[in-house]
Amino acid sequence: MLKYSRWAGVVVLAAVLAGCAHSPQQLNVAPTINAPLSQVARQQPVTVTVQDSRSSPVLGTRGGLYPDSSNLTINPQAIDQVRQQVEQALRKLGFQVVPQGTPNANSLVVSLAELSYVSPKDGVYVTQADISAAFTAEVRSLNQRYNGRYSASAQHRFGYAPNQATNTRLVTEVMSDALSRVFRDPEITRVLQQ
Numbered sequence: 706m707l708k709y710s711r712w713a714g715v716v717v718l719a720a721v722l723a724g725c726a727h728s729p730q731q732l733n734v735a736p737t738i739n740a741p742l743s744q745v746a747r748q749q750p751v752t753v754t755v756q757d758s759r760s761s762p763v764l765g766t767r768g769g770l771y772p773d774s775s776n777l778t779i780n781p782q783a784i785d786q787v788r789q790q791v792e793q794a795l796r797k798l799g800f801q802v803v804p805q806g807t808p809n810a811n812s813l814v815v816s817l818a819e820l821s822y823v824s825p826k827d828g829v830y831v832t833q834a835d836i837s838a839a840f841t842a843e844v845r846s847l848n849q850r851y852n853g854r855y856s857a858s859a860q861h862r863f864g865y866a867p868n869q870a871t872n873t874r875l876v877t878e879v880m881s882d883a884l885s886r887v888f889r890d891p892e893i894t895r896v897l898q899q
Contacts, residue, residue, distance in 0.1 A: 729776045732873040734783050736880035738790045740888040746799030750810035755788035758816040765822035777822050794888050811897050814843040834861050838883040846899040857882035
């Protein structure tokens with residue numbers, strides 16, 4: 706009986722320690738543009754570039770007892786998803802998306818400039834996550850240039866460490882909010898219409 710209780714104690718201790726350590730997560734984010742878009746352009750040609758200009762692919766860590774082993778990253782296809790959303794938004798606005806190098810085309814460059822996930826590192830339990838995202842946009846017409854930075858953030862509290870699905874949803878929401886702000890800026894469409 707004594708051997709059984711020792712073994713049960715070891716199993717319980719291992720389970721507790723495993724709960725304190727979080728494995729890395731790659732989040733399959735799919736940001737969307739939820740700004741109201743109505744046709745304002747007359748098929749002016751626009752080239753589109755979407756890029757990830759962050760200095761590191763790591764958003765942050767999930768926290769917990771071993772935060773250095775719980776990095777968060779986003780899926781490599783996220784930038785393709787952003788590009789699809791940007792092109793779709795431009796078409797809804799009445800622009801014609803054309804290939805790079807098209808003569809007399811205006812250009813829009815959208816960059817993921819920042820994406821961070823900060824959770825407390827001083828405790829065993831993950832109780833909070835501060836998530837922020839920022840996109841930059843550079844618009845060029847034949848005689849004008851405009852730059853903007855668009856950010857969004859959210860703070861969430863938890864009773865337990867969020868799983869991959871929850872983190873994916875929360876990061877997607879913040880990215881979507883920041884990306885939508887690009888198309889809420891009237892200067893973007895004004896310069897592209899020239």
